[in-house]
Amino acid sequence: MSSTLTRHELETREHELRKTRMLMVDGNLTLNLRTVERGLSARAYVDGYWGFASAPLAPGGADRDRVQRDALANARALGRFGTRPPLPLPEVRHVGRQQHQGRTPLTPAGCSERLAELQAWCKKRYPGLRSTRFLLGDEHHAKKLATSAGGDSLARIDRAACKFTLVGEDSAGAPIEVDEILSGRGTLADVDWSLDALAPLLDRAHEHLQAKRHAVAARGGLQTVVLAAPLAGMLAHEAMGHPCEADAVISGAVTASLLGQPIASELVSMVDFAHTYDGQPTLVPVEVDDEGTPARDVVMIDRGILTGFMHSRETAARLEQPPTGNARAYSPHDEPLVRMRNTAILPGTQSMDEMIAGVDDGYLLLKTGNGQADSTTEFTFGVTLAYEIRGGKLGRAVRNTTLSGSAIKVLKSVDAVGREMHWESGGYCGKKQLMVVSMGGPALRARAHLGGE
Amino acid sequence: MATDTVNDLPATAERVLAQMRRRGFDGAQVSVSRQRRHELCVAHNEASLLRSTQSGKVQLVGLLDGRRADTEGSELDADSLDALVNGLWSSVASAPQDAANAVSAGQRASVTRGPQQADTAALADAMREVLDWRAAHAPSVMLEEALAGHTQIESCALTSGGSALQCALGWYDAVVFGMARDGAASSSFNYAGGNCHGLAGEPLAPRFGMADMLQAMARSVHTAPIGERFVGAVVLTPRAVASLLGWLLGQLGDQPLIDGSSVYRAAVGQAAASPLLTLRSRLDAPGVAPFSADAFSLAPVTLLDRGTLKCLTPSLYGSRKTGLPHVAVGSDGWDIAGGTTPRDALIAGVARGALVDRLSMGRPSASGDFSGVIKNSFVIRDGQVGTALSETMISGNVAQMLRDVSAVSTERIDTGGWVLPWLRVEGLHFS
Numbered sequence: 001m002s003s004t005l006t007r008h009e010l011e012t013r014e015h016e017l018r019k020t021r022m023l024m025v026d027g028n029l030t031l032n033l034r035t036v037e038r039g040l041s042a043r044a045y046v047d048g049y050w051g052f053a054s055a056p057l058a059p060g061g062a063d064r065d066r067v068q069r070d071a072l073a074n075a076r077a078l079g080r081f082g083t084r085p086p087l088p089l090p091e092v093r094h095v096g097r098q099q100h101q102g103r104t105p106l107t108p109a110g111c112s113e114r115l116a117e118l119q120a121w122c123k124k125r126y127p128g129l130r131s132t133r134f135l136l137g138d139e140h141h142a143k144k145l146a147t148s149a150g151g152d153s154l155a156r157i158d159r160a161a162c163k164f165t166l167v168g169e170d171s172a173g174a175p176i177e178v179d180e181i182l183s184g185r186g187t188l189a190d191v192d193w194s195l196d197a198l199a200p201l202l203d204r205a206h207e208h209l210q211a212k213r214h215a216v217a218a219r220g221g222l223q224t225v226v227l228a229a230p231l232a233g234m235l236a237h238e239a240m241g242h243p244c245e246a247d248a249v250i251s252g253a254v255t256a257s258l259l260g261q262p263i264a265s266e267l268v269s270m271v272d273f274a275h276t277y278d279g280q281p282t283l284v285p286v287e288v289d290d291e292g293t294p295a296r297d298v299v300m301i302d303r304g305i306l307t308g309f310m311h312s313r314e315t316a317a318r319l320e321q322p323p324t325g326n327a328r329a330y331s332p333h334d335e336p337l338v339r340m341r342n343t344a345i346l347p348g349t350q351s352m353d354e355m356i357a358g359v360d361d362g363y364l365l366l367k368t369g370n371g372q373a374d375s376t377t378e379f380t381f382g383v384t385l386a387y388e389i390r391g392g393k394l395g396r397a398v399r400n401t402t403l404s405g406s407a408i409k410v411l412k413s414v415d416a417v418g419r420e421m422h423w424e425s426g427g428y429c430g431k432k433q434l435m436v437v438s439m440g441g442p443a444l445r446a447r448a449h450l451g452g453e
Numbered sequence: 454m455a456t457d458t459v460n461d462l463p464a465t466a467e468r469v470l471a472q473m474r475r476r477g478f479d480g481a482q483v484s485v486s487r488q489r490r491h492e493l494c495v496a497h498n499e500a501s502l503l504r505s506t507q508s509g510k511v512q513l514v515g516l517l518d519g520r521r522a523d524t525e526g527s528e529l530d531a532d533s534l535d536a537l538v539n540g541l542w543s544s545v546a547s548a549p550q551d552a553a554n555a556v557s558a559g560q561r562a563s564v565t566r567g568p569q570q571a572d573t574a575a576l577a578d579a580m581r582e583v584l585d586w587r588a589a590h591a592p593s594v595m596l597e598e599a600l601a602g603h604t605q606i607e608s609c610a611l612t613s614g615g616s617a618l619q620c621a622l623g624w625y626d627a628v629v630f631g632m633a634r635d636g637a638a639s640s641s642f643n644y645a646g647g648n649c650h651g652l653a654g655e656p657l658a659p660r661f662g663m664a665d666m667l668q669a670m671a672r673s674v675h676t677a678p679i680g681e682r683f684v685g686a687v688v689l690t691p692r693a694v695a696s697l698l699g700w701l702l703g704q705l706g707d708q709p710l711i712d713g714s715s716v717y718r719a720a721v722g723q724a725a726a727s728p729l730l731t732l733r734s735r736l737d738a739p740g741v742a743p744f745s746a747d748a749f750s751l752a753p754v755t756l757l758d759r760g761t762l763k764c765l766t767p768s769l770y771g772s773r774k775t776g777l778p779h780v781a782v783g784s785d786g787w788d789i790a791g792g793t794t795p796r797d798a799l800i801a802g803v804a805r806g807a808l809v810d811r812l813s814m815g816r817p818s819a820s821g822d823f824s825g826v827i828k829n830s831f832v833i834r835d836g837q838v839g840t841a842l843s844e845t846m847i848s849g850n851v852a853q854m855l856r857d858v859s860a861v862s863t864e865r866i867d868t869g870g871w872v873l874p875w876l877r878v879e880g881l882h883f884s
Contacts, residue, residue: 025712028774029548034540035525039508050502056509056527074503078493080577081500108522109547116549131712167712167819175714175819220682220824220846220884250497251597252634332527333506372813374641375632378843380826382815402815402824404846432598451824451846451884 011151011292012042012068014057014144015332020188022136024115027123031135032108039332040064042071048084051075054333087317093147094288097154102186111136111188117195118164126206130175131167136160137426138188139436143290143329151292157284157436158186161426162193164202168209178209178385179367181426183438185283208366208385211397218386218401218452224362225403225448226355226389229422231368231381232441236270236345237429238371239379239407241439244272244300244308245326245338246315253375254408255306263306264411268444270301272310273342274325282342283425283438286325290336295325301411312338330433337432344440348417355416355445357392363450364389365403370427377407383450402451410448418443462487462609463619465511465529470611472538473515478545478613480516482556482748485509485529486608491571493580495599498587500580503573515541519550553773558614562750564743567623567650571603576625579657583629586658591667593674596631597642601657604740610748618748624648624739624869629663635674640841643670643811643829645692648740648869662691662866669810669829673841679832682884685806686859687847688799688833691866691873696812698732698787698873700821700851705756707771714819716852717762725762727858731790732757734782739869741786749781760856785870792861792874799860799877801836806881807845808838817851824848847881854878 016038023031040063041054051074053067106114115134122132138160145153161183170176180201184191227235240263243253250256255263264270274295275285286295291313298310309319312327315338327336356364366385373379381403388395425438466483473481487509494502511534512525522544526537580601587594605623610616628646632639647661658664689697709715717725726732733755736743743751747769755763764780772779800808807830814825826846832839862875 025708027549028551028553028711029521030707030711030770031523032521032544032548033523033525034544036537037508037510037525037527039527041506049500052502052504052506054504054506054508056507058528070505074505077573077577078500078503081581084499107547108544112547112549130714133712167714174716177714177819220848220882247496247597251595252632252639254637254639257637333508335502335504369815371815374813374828375639376641376843378641378826378828380813380815384815400815400818400822402826402846402848404813404826405844449844449846449884451848 009046010042010044010068010148012064012146013290014040016142017331018140020136020138022111022115024119024134026131027116027119029112037332040067041332042068043335044071044075045086045089046072046075047079048086049075049078052335087314089313089317090323091149092291092293092313092323093149093151094292094294095152096287098156098287100156100158100186102158103189105187106189114194118198121195122202126166129166129168133165135163136188145288145290145292147292149292153288153292155286155288159283159425159436160184160186160188160191162191163426164198166205166209168213170213170215176209176212178205178212180205181424183283183424183426185281208397215397215399218363218398218450220450220452222447223450224359225446225450226359226362226364227444227446228364228366229418229420229441229443230424231365232345232444233422233424233439234368234371234381235379235407236441237340237343237437237439238373239377240270240300240411241272241340241343242373243375243377244310245340246309246311246319247338248375249309250315250318251375254377258306261306262304263408264301264304265414266304267348267417268301268411268414269303269346271344271346272298272300272326272340273344277342283423284342284436286328286341289325289327290329291327293323293325293327295341298324310338310340312336328435330435334433339431339435340429340437342438342440345442345444347419347421347442349419350416352418352420352443355418355443356389356394358416358445359389360391362389363387363398364394373407378405379407380404403448405448410446413447414444416445462607466609466611469511469513469534469538470613472534473513474613476538476542478515478517480556481613482514482610484512484608484610486606488604488606490602490604491573491576492600492602493576495580495584495596498584498596511537513537513541514556515545516554516556517545519552519554520545520548521551521554522548553770555769555773556612556614557616557748557769558612560616560618560748560750562618562743564620566737567739568603568625569605569621569623571605575652576601576603579627579652582656583658586664587667590664591671593633593635593671594631594667595634596629599629601625601627610744612748616748618744618750620743622740622742624650625652626740627657627661627663629667633671633674638674640670640673641828646868650739661868673829676841676843679807679842679845679883683805684880685883686803686877686879687806687809687881688803689876689878690810691871691875693809693812694789694873694876695871697851697854700817701855705766707768709819710765710767710771710775710777716820717765720762721764723762724760726757726760726855728760729792729858729861730757730760730855731755733788735786735788735872738786741870742783745781745783751781751783754780754782788872789874791863791865794860794862796862796864796875799862799875800833800838802860802877803833804835806833807831807842808833821850821852823851846884849881
């Protein structure tokens, strides 16, 4: 390390990222991929500018000095944009090793055999399907971080997921789909995707698919909706989580001027958990972030009041708030950005049946394909499985539709919160880089816009 | 990547291919690449970070008795490559047999294109010009992120079927992302960007539609819902057109063809879009790889010729699986031919509708049905662009939208990977 560097100005990360992806379509293994990527990166903060450099992790680590020098030189090169007073970055230091105690990973043969077993079972049990897909994925990050403040840590993220999709035809012959995902910490050996575990889920998905054969279009416009837990988790992440990332706040997200003000029903509390929920490790446990900041929970909404934002060291300094451990980098060649970890709306007291019974005319929204939101908190989610609610009872299935609205308006309209919590970590959050996150929530009842006729 | 291999990618690929043959694979593909990138990043309207990264990748496909497995690694030292080959051997042995598995044969090409060395001073000058342009012409815009970068990739792909493909590509790119503010009010975020072969000759800010997007963003802080339900027309900007094309290209590829969900499975030779639409590949564009992932050298292809679907695009595997003709395509590099109607005339022809820059929606279904919120968009009444819109949704069917294109602009935006015009589409449901 250069002797010209003072404390808190340099972090160096060794990062290994391993993944497995297997996709079986109708018995054909169309994807059978294992990857490993290792890299060494350094980031320096000099005279108000950041410099970053990375290279493949060479045997023996001989490139460490060069990568650190490059990072420093890059930071200094930005001096051509003028002098800038350095921010007083908060002092942070974490020493520790994060371990994962999981089962022995499945072999490729074990995965292939189980996929074939599941496909054969589906083919026999659901002969009318047009297609069946099973996607397996796992992902393992190991990050060794050393900081010039004395931080020395090993952080691990290990997650796995199994997603299945049943494809059929509606009454007009058009393709329709229903999918389900199981996700968890660890490897594919730690998530139960055995036939015994999946059979009831497959049967339920097949029932939904049969209902979708005769699905009707939703009525467009403002509707009373019961959002099943996966949609509430998506709402937490996309619609309110992103506008509470401090870099978005500094940019002018509407949340910037709402701190301390009511932005949701008093029934709604929302937290970005660092590593523990209800005494158990979260699906994406972050004990220390990629700047070396010990991670802590961020309560963003407390009984309807906007109470906090998620920070890196830089945004914490800019907004004169404490750092929260939300600076995360996805790949070995990425610099840390402000990212969520395990974002959730906290559970309430109602059962799903009670919430449905309280709706005279509305919709139950069960599954979402993806979601987007922006700085105004206006969000859009694709809804891939939904039912009418008429007189407090479920009615006909609804064709794929879109849920949208202002998250603040929607959360203010919440009049019931479910008591069953659901966590999921199957996909990625996108924001310049990918990121592994989890999202959680109970069911919510609210008013929001549905796309339709 | 170990220093003894980075300057000799073909030799490394040859060595690994030989190692795979010795291990017992009866078919193999080896792709070795090295990437260098320099990137100047802006945060909150100020230069913030300069990045320089080097990464390597080796991708192996192994076939054994009709079984297939893939692996990727980032290191090319002997021990790492041994581990990759051994892991691949373990994976392939347990994969199911599938007669469609194969690797390319007889493909030969070598392509060098674009600037191979980064000019970091030029990157800084270009970004300073963008920042100055914003301050002068769109001062209410906050660039949450922006970047100007240069990428250089060298790659070599060999197969046991005798294919040998090499390329060295270099290009510059730029992206701006942000929102506009007026007091406590803010616009929706938006972004624009693209790739080019050089930064000299013309300012960066107007390229890729970036300046137009930033100025439109500044006009869209204060919004109103469209407030009524009706069936009307949209004028899609090239960014919105890209959403339609993304769905179309997906429907022509492997998965929907194999599982039978593609609505175009039997539509070759038929009218799949308006006769105003011609869509063809653009293989010489900056940043566009001239080879497919399964090691085929790409030939020019026309997908839509005045609305007629000319071919599907299954990979080698998809072709052998479905019996459809193999057509190798890349993920980027597409061009919709410009039309004969000036952009202003496209708008003038809309009695009731919207100018749409971004479609925020769930993934359209396999049938093409969608509904989505139109973002960064403006109302059109009697041919005049009015106020910016909020909470306005349109619904329709993407396949039908492609058929309902009623006018194509003469103007186009060139982002490198795409060259697209504005399109007017009739018959969308507003709510």
